[in-house]
Amino acid sequence: MNTLRHRIGVGTVKDENQVSPAGEAGNAVLDAASAGLDHLRRTWDPKKTEGWVNMVVDRSGRVILTGMGKSGLVAQKIAATLASTGSPSFFLHPAEALHGDLGMVTREDSILALSNSGESEEVVRLLPSLLRLGIPIAAITARPDSSLGQAATWTFDYQLPQGEGCPLELAPMASTTLQLVWGDLLAASLMARRGFTRDLFALNHPAGTLGAKLLKVGTLMHKTWPVVSPMASLVDVLKKMTDGRLGMTSVMADEALLGVITDGDIRRALGKAESEGRNPLNLTADQIMTRHPASIEEGALALEAAGTMESRKITFLMVTRRGQPCGVLHIHDLLASKVL
Incomplete structure (x- = not known):
C-alpha cells in the first residue's frame, strides 16, 4: 500500500527542486x-x-x-x-x-x-x-x-x-x-x-512592418502641396488649405520657404486680431504663418520622421532636398504605410 501511495503521489511531499519529466x-x-x-x-x-x-x-x-x-x-x-x-x-x-x-x-x-x-x-x-x-x-x-x-x-x-x-x-x-x-x-x-542595404531590404518587404520602417521619406511624401504668397489674404489661405486636404499650406516667395500655416495658426491669429481690435479679414499669410517650420530631408528614414512628429506633437513635416522644399510628409502617410 505504501508503495502504491508513493507511485501515485498520495500523501507524499513534492521536492521543489525536482525536475519534471517535461x-x-x-x-x-x-x-x-x-x-x-x-x-x-x-x-x-x-x-x-x-x-x-x-x-x-x-x-x-x-x-x-x-x-x-x-x-x-x-x-x-x-x-x-x-x-x-x-x-x-x-x-x-x-x-x-x-x-x-x-x-x-x-x-x-x-x-x-x-x-x-x-x-x-x-x-x-x-x-x-x-x-x-x-x-x-x-x-x-x-x-x-x-x-x-x-x-x-x-x-x-x-x-x-x-x-x-x-x-x-x-x-x-x-x-x-x-x-x-x-x-x-x-x-x-x-x-x-x-x-x-536597408533600402534594398525595404524594397523586398513592401508589405511588412519591418520594411515599412525602413522606407525613405521621399517615397511617402506628397510631391505637390498647397502654397500661398506672403501677402495672400486669410480667405485665400483658407481656400488653399481646403483644396490641399493636408490641413496646412506653405508660405513661399519664389522657391524660398518662409513658413507654414495650420488650423492652429489661424485660430491663434484670429484671437490676437480680436484682442487688438483689428479686422481678421485683413490678415495676410505672413502675419499668420509659423516661421522656421519643422522639416526633414527626403533621404531620411520614415521612422525618423515619425519620431520627429511624435516628439514635437505635429502632424506634418516639410520635406527638403539640399535645403530646398520638395514635398510634404503627413502623419496619415506614415499610418497608411504602417510606419506607425
Missing part, C-alpha cells in the same frame, strides 16, 4: 542544441564559407535549396531568407526534381542541399544529374564523408556531441537547429559580400 526533456533539447552550436562556433571555416559566397556572387543564377522531410522544411526557410536579403533563391523538392522539375535548374544556378545523414535517397539520386550539368553543389550535413558530402564542393558540416535531444533519439531536433544556423550564417555572409 523539464528534463526540455533541458535535453537545449543542451543538445547548445553543444552543437558550441562545436560549430569552434570549427566552422570562414575561408570555405567565403569561397562559396564568392561563387554565388560571381554567377548570374539562383541559389536552389533542396532537401527531404524536416531538412526540406529548413531548406525552404533558408531559401526564403536568401531571397529576401538580395540572393535570388527558391526551394526545389528533390522528389519532384526527379520527375521533371530538374528542368527548372539552369547552368548558372547553384545547389545548396540539406541532409543530416547525407544519404537521403531522393537527394542522392539527384547528384549524378547535377554533376553532369556542371551545377556547383554545396551541402549542409552532419556527415561530410557521406554521398552528399563527397559530391559537394563546399560541405558545411556540424556535429551533435549530445545527440538530437529527442527523448527517443529519433526526431530531428538539434540537427535542424544546426542546419538553420548554417543557413543564416551563409545568408548573412552573402549580405555582407553584396553590400545589401
Whole structure:
C-alpha cells in the first residue's frame, strides 16, 4: 500500500527542486542544441564559407535549396531568407526534381542541399544529374564523408556531441537547429559580400512592418502641396488649405520657404486680431504663418520622421532636398504605410 501511495503521489511531499519529466526533456533539447552550436562556433571555416559566397556572387543564377522531410522544411526557410536579403533563391523538392522539375535548374544556378545523414535517397539520386550539368553543389550535413558530402564542393558540416535531444533519439531536433544556423550564417555572409542595404531590404518587404520602417521619406511624401504668397489674404489661405486636404499650406516667395500655416495658426491669429481690435479679414499669410517650420530631408528614414512628429506633437513635416522644399510628409502617410 505504501508503495502504491508513493507511485501515485498520495500523501507524499513534492521536492521543489525536482525536475519534471517535461523539464528534463526540455533541458535535453537545449543542451543538445547548445553543444552543437558550441562545436560549430569552434570549427566552422570562414575561408570555405567565403569561397562559396564568392561563387554565388560571381554567377548570374539562383541559389536552389533542396532537401527531404524536416531538412526540406529548413531548406525552404533558408531559401526564403536568401531571397529576401538580395540572393535570388527558391526551394526545389528533390522528389519532384526527379520527375521533371530538374528542368527548372539552369547552368548558372547553384545547389545548396540539406541532409543530416547525407544519404537521403531522393537527394542522392539527384547528384549524378547535377554533376553532369556542371551545377556547383554545396551541402549542409552532419556527415561530410557521406554521398552528399563527397559530391559537394563546399560541405558545411556540424556535429551533435549530445545527440538530437529527442527523448527517443529519433526526431530531428538539434540537427535542424544546426542546419538553420548554417543557413543564416551563409545568408548573412552573402549580405555582407553584396553590400545589401536597408533600402534594398525595404524594397523586398513592401508589405511588412519591418520594411515599412525602413522606407525613405521621399517615397511617402506628397510631391505637390498647397502654397500661398506672403501677402495672400486669410480667405485665400483658407481656400488653399481646403483644396490641399493636408490641413496646412506653405508660405513661399519664389522657391524660398518662409513658413507654414495650420488650423492652429489661424485660430491663434484670429484671437490676437480680436484682442487688438483689428479686422481678421485683413490678415495676410505672413502675419499668420509659423516661421522656421519643422522639416526633414527626403533621404531620411520614415521612422525618423515619425519620431520627429511624435516628439514635437505635429502632424506634418516639410520635406527638403539640399535645403530646398520638395514635398510634404503627413502623419496619415506614415499610418497608411504602417510606419506607425
